Amino acid sequence: MFLKIKLIIWMSILVISGLKAQELxxxxxxxxxxxxxxxxxxDSLEGRGLGTEGKILAKHYIADKFSEFGLLPYNTEGYFQDFYVRIGMARVEATNVVGYLKGTDPLLVNEYIVIGAHYDHLGMEEVGHTIKIFHGADDNASGVAAMIELARYFSGHRDFLKRSVIFIAFDAEESGLLGSEHFAENNELVESSDIKAMFSLDMVGMYAANQGIDMKGISLLHEGEKLASDIARSYQISLKKMNDTVEPRTDTKSFGDEGIPAIHVFTGMKSPYHKPQDTFEKLDYEGMALITTFLGSLISELANMPQLKSANKMEKIQQDGAVKFNFGLNLLAGSSGHRFPDRFYTAKKILSFGVGMAAELKLPKNVGLQAEALYLGDGSKSSEGTFRRHSIMIPVNLNVYILNEMGGMFSTYVFGGPYFLQSFAGKNGxxxxxxxxxxxxxxxxxxxxFGLDIMNWRVRGFWPVGLTNLHKDPEDVIKSKGGYFSIGYSF
Structure with missing residues (x-):
């Protein structure tokens, strides 16, 4: 009996001590x-802009923390994955900071979870005689700080990790997701197929102001939304947006493009976003600590479950490779005319216009196949006045992408292909x-x-050339031609 009482007292002390330790x-x-x-x-980090001494200080600060926690380095040379980006005419060095912990399970050690946060920001701007520093506290010193503390936590519990975990501070996110894109496509540490989940911590410093956090992409993991919701309840943390969509405006996009479930952890836009006023004293550190502990528990569960599977939607993307489907609407205007090749004569042009739908199947290797269905009103001047026909035009084009910047948000391409046209009405004079x-x-x-895509907007210039005779008399050859400008929106 006395032994039982001692045991109860001893266990009570342990529980109380544990609770105090958690509070501490x-x-x-x-x-x-x-x-x-x-x-x-x-101020001394100068807004962590590309090419600044401040950003160099930042990368060494992060690498020193990784070293302090005993993370394994990216390669034999250390924690840095260097690459170059072009800013205007300048070629600027950029650096991802990468460390990792090996899992302990012989069957799961070669499966990885990535925890990432970009550490670059906008740098400085000279306005008159004043230098404005864009401090980037919420965007994204907050995400880097949470990532560093998760690295500290997992390094202290590495013996309980079955899967391996990679920690990455991405560079050049503000220049177009270039750091995450470079890692996803060119790293020498891990194959994309071995990365089972990726978390991008981007702007996590305003929990109270936004009344919760978004976790876009969590549903790309099998039962990921249910697991996150269950753990969130235990921490009394509010999860707002959860879906099965890869956020395209942060580093999740680079991993989603590789078929990896990628989750954006984000408190929201109630923040001094991209303003000099984004300073450290404005952040909600109590909320940041809550988010960090929640993520520690969630990622621990993911790292240790027997199977970490993608949801059905992500599995389809993985099976299809980088194939994507876009649907959109187009408006076009320009000029059209008619050629009389046997007479060495070209009729005067008239204003032409059109509207329609477009669908593109984007294939790997920067190639896309696009089909359109357009109403087109074209023609030319004639001896009777104006010849104008109304037609349905079906072009099928091969798009070849030349530039693909800012994580796919900005791209240029050339295209070409056949078209079929059927007229259903018109007037000559x-x-x-x-x-x-x-x-x-x-x-x-x-x-x-040629075309230019900016996020969901598509701007194009193109020239159709008719190959068949408009006139039914083979002795009177008339062929159409035109030049158009179009603007479209892709859904």
Whole structure:
């Protein structure tokens, strides 16, 4: 009996001590997060812009933390993955900071979870005689600080990790997701197929102001939303947006493009986003500590479950490779005319216009196959006045992408392919066009052009050339031509 009483007292002391330790850990975590952010967002780091001494200080600060925690380095030379980016005419060095912990399970050690946060920001701007520093506390010293503390936590519990975990501070995110893109496509540490999940911690410093966090992409993991919700309830943390979509405006996109479930952890836009006022004292460190401990528990579960599977939607993407489907609407305007090749004569052009739908199948290797269905009103000047026909035009183009910057948000391409056109009405002067006895209602030709995509907007210039005779009399050859400008939106 006395032994049982002693055992109960001893266990009670352990429980109370554990609770106090947790409270102390939370207090220490807030302090450590604030310490990281106050350094990374300080004036001396010059806004962590590409090419600045401040960004160099930041990368060494992060690497020193990785070393302090005993993370394995990216390669034999250390924690840095160097690469170059082009800013205007300048070629600027950039650096991802990479460390990792090996898992302990012989069957799962070669499966990886990536925890990433970009550490670059906008740098400085000279306005008159004043230098403005864009400190980037929320964007994204907050995410880097949380990532560093997760590295500290997991390094202290590495013996309990079955899967391996990679920690990455990405560079050049503000220049177009270039650091994450470089790692996803060129790293020498791990194959993309072995990365089972990726978390991008981007702007996690405003929990109270935004009343919760978003976790876009969590549903790309099998039962990921349920697991995150269950753990969130235990921490009384509010999860807002959860879905099965890879966020395209942060480093998740680079991993999603490789078929990896990628989750964006984000408190929201109630923040001094991209303003000099984004300073360290404005952040919610209590909320950051709550988010960090929640992520520690969630990622621990993912790292140790027997199978870490993608959801059905992600599995389809993985099976299809980098194949993507886009659907959009187009408006076009330009000029059209008719050639009379046997007479060495070209009719005067008229204003032409059109509207329609487009669908593109984007294939690997920067190639896309696009089909459109357009209404087109084209023609030329004629001896009777104006010849204008109304037609349905079906072009099929091969798009070849030349530039693909900012994680796919900005791209340029050239295209070309055949088209089919069927006219259904029209007038020549004041008379109806005779498509039964005088003119052909069917036309074949080709078109070439170039395009520019900016996020969901698509701007193109193109030139269709008719190959078949508009006139039914083979002795009277008339062929169409045109030049158009179009603007479209992809959903």
């Amino acid at each position: 850990d939370r207090f220490q975590l807030e302090h450590q997060l604030k310490q990281h952010v106050s350094f990374l967002a300080s 004041g008379e109806e066009i005779d498509f039964t006895g005088l003119y052909n209602e069917l036309e074949w030709g080709y078109q070439i052009g």
